[in-house]
Amino acid sequence: MLGTSLLGQLRRRDPGGVILRRAxxxxxxxxxxxxxxxxxxxxxxxxxxxxxxxIASGSFAQLPGPAPQRARILIISLPAVWVLIAVGxxxxxxxxxxxxxxxVVGFVVAFAGVGNPRLVGLASxxxxxxxxxxxxPYQPGTLPQRLGGVTLAVVxxxxxxxxxxxxxxxxxxxxxxxxxxxxxAAFLDATAEGLTDPHVGPGGRGVxxxxxxxxxxxxxxxxxxxxxxxxxxxxxxxxxxxxxAALREVLADADRxxxxxxxxxxxxxxxxxxxxxxxxxxxxxxxxxSPGAPAVGLDxxxxxxxxxxxxxxxxxxxxxxxxxxxxxxxxxxxxxLADQVRVFAVGCRVATGARLDxxxxxxxxxxxxxxxxxxxxxQFRSHxxxxxxxxxxxxxxxVALAIARVAxxxxxxxHGFWVLLATLTVLRTSAADTRTALRPAVLGTIAGxxxxxGVMLVVTEQLVYAIVLPITLLLAFGVxxxxxxxxxxxxxxxxxxxxxxxxxxxxxxxxxxxxxxxLLGAVIGVLAGVAMWPRGAGHDxxxxxxxxxxxxxxxxxxxxxxxxxxxxxxEGALSRLRxxxxxxxSSYCQYHSERHDPRRQQVxxxxxxxxxHHVVPGAESLLRRNPPGCLAGWPEAAALLRDTxxxxxxxxxxxxxxxxxxRAPGRTAVSTTCADQLDRIRPLLREADAxxxxxxxxxDRWLAGLTDSLARARxxxxxxxGRHRTP
Numbered sequence: 001m002l003g004t005s006l007l008g009q010l011r012r013r014d015p016g017g018v019i020l021r022r023a024x025x026x027x028x029x030x031x032x033x034x035x036x037x038x039x040x041x042x043x044x045x046x047x048x049x050x051x052x053x054x055i056a057s058g059s060f061a062q063l064p065g066p067a068p069q070r071a072r073i074l075i076i077s078l079p080a081v082w083v084l085i086a087v088g089x090x091x092x093x094x095x096x097x098x099x100x101x102x103x104v105v106g107f108v109v110a111f112a113g114v115g116n117p118r119l120v121g122l123a124s125x126x127x128x129x130x131x132x133x134x135x136x137p138y139q140p141g142t143l144p145q146r147l148g149g150v151t152l153a154v155v156x157x158x159x160x161x162x163x164x165x166x167x168x169x170x171x172x173x174x175x176x177x178x179x180x181x182x183x184x185a186a187f188l189d190a191t192a193e194g195l196t197d198p199h200v201g202p203g204g205r206g207v208x209x210x211x212x213x214x215x216x217x218x219x220x221x222x223x224x225x226x227x228x229x230x231x232x233x234x235x236x237x238x239x240x241x242x243x244x245a246a247l248r249e250v251l252a253d254a255d256r257x258x259x260x261x262x263x264x265x266x267x268x269x270x271x272x273x274x275x276x277x278x279x280x281x282x283x284x285x286x287x288x289x290s291p292g293a294p295a296v297g298l299d300x301x302x303x304x305x306x307x308x309x310x311x312x313x314x315x316x317x318x319x320x321x322x323x324x325x326x327x328x329x330x331x332x333x334x335x336x337l338a339d340q341v342r343v344f345a346v347g348c349r350v351a352t353g354a355r356l357d358x359x360x361x362x363x364x365x366x367x368x369x370x371x372x373x374x375x376x377x378x379q380f381r382s383h384x385x386x387x388x389x390x391x392x393x394x395x396x397x398x399v400a401l402a403i404a405r406v407a408x409x410x411x412x413x414x415h416g417f418w419v420l421l422a423t424l425t426v427l428r429t430s431a432a433d434t435r436t437a438l439r440p441a442v443l444g445t446i447a448g449x450x451x452x453x454g455v456m457l458v459v460t461e462q463l464v465y466a467i468v469l470p471i472t473l474l475l476a477f478g479v480x481x482x483x484x485x486x487x488x489x490x491x492x493x494x495x496x497x498x499x500x501x502x503x504x505x506x507x508x509x510x511x512x513x514x515x516x517x518x519l520l521g522a523v524i525g526v527l528a529g530v531a532m533w534p535r536g537a538g539h540d541x542x543x544x545x546x547x548x549x550x551x552x553x554x555x556x557x558x559x560x561x562x563x564x565x566x567x568x569x570x571e572g573a574l575s576r577l578r579x580x581x582x583x584x585x586s587s588y589c590q591y592h593s594e595r596h597d598p599r600r601q602q603v604x605x606x607x608x609x610x611x612x613h614h615v616v617p618g619a620e621s622l623l624r625r626n627p628p629g630c631l632a633g634w635p636e637a638a639a640l641l642r643d644t645x646x647x648x649x650x651x652x653x654x655x656x657x658x659x660x661x662x663r664a665p666g667r668t669a670v671s672t673t674c675a676d677q678l679d680r681i682r683p684l685l686r687e688a689d690a691x692x693x694x695x696x697x698x699x700d701r702w703l704a705g706l707t708d709s710l711a712r713a714r715x716x717x718x719x720x721x722g723r724h725r726t727p
Contacts, residue, residue: 021165023478026058028164029156031470034499037149039466044503045142049085049149051499052132058157059477061125064228067166071158077122078154081129082147088133089143095409098134102405102420105130106398114383114390114586124424127401131420134405173230174289174351176219177243181286181344183208183215184251188279191258192272195330205258216251219244220606221592231589235367235375239350241585242364245613246344248606250282252708253337257330269327270311271334277304278334278341285341285348295354296345305338309625325681325697332698336705339621343613364578364616382583389540389590392533400427400528404521411520415500415513422521427529437485438526444489445518451490452497453511465501472498493518541591544584545608546656551577552615553652556706559619560645563699565632569623574616581616584609603659607713611652614709622702630695636684637696644703651710 030051037046063070084105091101109123133146190205221229221241230237257271277300285296308331346365349356356365367375383390404423408416422445426437459465472495480491493514500510533539555577558570588605631637681696 018167019481020478021167022058023474023481025157025160025164026054026477027470027473029058029153029160030054030473033149033153033156034469035466037152038502043145043149045139045145046149046152048503049132049146050153052128053081053150053153054157056125056128057154060128061122063122066169067161071161073122074154074158074161077126078151080126081150081154084126084130085133085146085150086143088130089138089140089146092134092136093138095406098409099402099405101134102130103398103402106401107394110394110397111380111383111390113394113590114379127424128421131401131405131417131424135408135417170228173219173224173228173240176215176224177240177247178286178289180212180215180219180244180247181282181289183212184247184254185279185283185286187212187251187258188254188275188282191254192275192279194258194261195269195272195275209255209258212251212254216248219247221588222606229589229592231592235370235372236351236353238367238375238585239347239365242613243344243347243351244606245610246340246347246617247282248610249340249614249709250278250337250344252712253333253340253705256705256708257333257337260330269330270308271327271330274304274308274334274338277301278338281345282341285345288348288352293352295349295352298342298345301338301342301345305335305342308335308338325693328694328697329701332701333705335621335625335698336618336702339617340614343617364613366578367582378582379586383586389533389587392540393590396528396532397424397427399532400524403528404524407520407524408517413513413517413520415510415517418496418514418517419521419524422518423525423528426522426525438522440485441489441522442519444486445493445515447486448490448493448497449511449515452494452514455494456497456501456511462502465498469498469502538591541584541587541605542660544580544587545605546660548577548580548584549608549611549652549656549659551580552611553649555615555619556648556703557645559622560641560699560703562623562628563626563631563695564638564641565629567628569628570619574619577616581609581613604713607709608655608659611706611709611713614706618702618705622699626695626698631692631699634684634692634696637692640681640684641696641699641703644700648703648706648710651707655710655713 033050033054034047037043037050057074061074063073065073087101087105088098091097106127109126113123129150187205187208190208194205217223221231221244230240232238254275257275281296281298281301287293288296311331343364346356350365356369382388385391400423401420404420405416408419413419422441426441428437472491476488476491476495480488493511496514497510551573555570555573558567558573561567562569588609591605631641681693681700684693684696
């Protein structure tokens with residue numbers, strides 16, 4: 001009954017068998033390498049580096065992508081592994097030399113995650129290779145054996161990744177984005193149909209709407225594992241993040257149109273024609289993300305937008321009738337939606353490696369014209385700053401590992417690398433995460449040491465340990481991982497006992513040494529986590545988000561001042577917003593790689609970051625269709641717009657204050673519909689010409705869209721209002 005219950009629990013925690021398959025591959029490779037080197041070739045050095053090379057590359061390196069990609073990364077990383085082992089071997093002659101090397105290697109390897117947070121898993125393996133080589137005995141003559149053992153392990157593990165029980169390929173972020181694009185495109189078609197004939201098929205539109213929200217919710221970074229999320233600094237990953245933000249804005253604009261249809265059918269409504277073209281482009285852009293698919297073209301969308309812009313400022317009627325203002329409002333919303341569709345399509349072109357031309361010029365994608373190395377250099381330079389969480393994390397880890405290396409050397413611990421391994425295991429990017437990791441590490445090590453000491457008192461035959469090695473490997477990397485951190489630490493301690501009983505038998509004192517070393521390493525990790533920048537990336541993200549929201553408010557205010565004729569176009573404000581967008585985006589990627597307390601209410605960071613993605617392309621398009629000074633000389637309109645900007649700026653300031661102090665966002669008013677907008681501007685309709693009214697409608701509608709973006713980052717008053725469901 002106990003066995004049946006355990007198997008059932010393992011199946012529930014690993015329904016696809018991914019963890020157990022990986023544990024089986026690791027067990028087979030590690031066993032073959034260890035037996036061949038220890039008993040076949042009779043070399044303890046080969047066996048040690050072969051076994052730990054397998055464990056570091058197979059367990060500590062959390063690599064993204066399908067099996068062939070993981071295998072390729074392992075092979076490509078071999079030169080770096082050789083360098084780290086060579087440096088560690090040459091510095092092992094002195095405790096202080098090895099500690100100095102640990103300080104440099106620890107910082108460089110950890111800070112490399114700035115360019116690509118997915119390298120963090122590989123960085124842990126790199127640090128282990130240096131740690132293992134930097135401990136006595138100082139034997140540079142054994143360097144060929146050390147490199148040979150690690151190379152054999154990595155090559156066999158790479159082959160096993162491809163040919164032995166390969167993992168099922170999960171749904172990639174690009175596939176999720178393509179599904180989201182298809183769902184949004186279907187909703188756009190339904191919305192266009194609702195505008196031309198609002199009485200036909202409302203149930204079908206509701207189904208498409210729900211599906212659109214579901215598939216868009218699936219592309220949030222928080223719903224994707226860090227290894228698969230697009231969190232790198234490169235052009236393609238950054239483009240995918242912009243695509244996700246643009247798609248959320250497309251869905252929000254489509255929802256605004258869907259809940260505000262015309263009272264009577266309008267067969268040839270311009271907004272409906274534009275929506276159908278947007279649906280086709282969105283669908284094609286999503287499909288272009290599939291491997292081998294052609295890049296999406298923008299010609300049809302540009303033609304449709306051109307026709308809509310030509311008809312929009314002229315139109316029919318005098319611009320003062322209520323029905324005409326309703327139409328202008330819908331057309332303005334459709335044009336804003338088309339702007340975001342174009343951002344999405346250009347982002348898909350960048351993500352697939354297509355070259356950009358002059359028509360694709362946008363402040364959001366200026367970075368795509370630079371080489372990947374230039375982007376990484378900018379990323380590294382921007383985070384060599386006193387408030388950078390990446391810099392804090394790398395320094396914290398490097399200093400902790402260096403102190404642990406000094407402590408192990410000064411105390412002359414026989415298995416001193418266990419101290420550093422414990423520090424590396426316990427230390428996290430925030431003090432809260434470090435404390436969370438401490439308890440299972442200590443309890444598991446104590447339990448494992450007790451069991452290991454008892455076993456070594458009873459069993460003295462080396463053959464027994466050789467026989468049970470595969471079992472302990474499977475327990476440590478399969479069963480223990482599934483049962484939880486305490487079990488994982490306990491089974492890993494048992495595994496180390498079985499291994500060193502064959503390499504350097506010491507009896508029950510080996511378990512005692514393991515316990516002492518882990519406790520020392522855990523204490524060093526906790527002290528470093530508490531003493532050095534204990535708040536982690538969350539603090540850096542809140543700081544950058546505060547400045548980012550302030551830049552949003554500044555850009556919006558500058559744009560309105562420009563259309564009122566009180567200032568030139570806000571190029572400086574938009575440029576500052578783009579720079580701060582890069583910083584907050586990078587901080588969020590680092591934050592996404594950390595663990596967070598699920599009991600605490602979290603900020604909807606995807607919605608907060610989407611605010612800037614709405615402001616930048618929206619301001620650029622708004623000023624193109626509504627040139628600076630287009631509303632000059634209309635004091636009533638100026639008063640109306642300045643009042644709206646003031647309230648919007650207060651909303652940005654309030655959200656920034658809440659984010660900065662870690663408080664849950666408060667409630668905020670939801671955006672207005674076209675009917676509400678008509679009530680706002682009705683007193684002004686007879687005080688200006690038709691063209692000025694049209695400019696006022698579009699500018700006011702843009703501000704309403706920004707209000708809606710702000711509302712999605714904060715709970716609305718009425719949770720039952722469908723269009724305010726957070727995508």
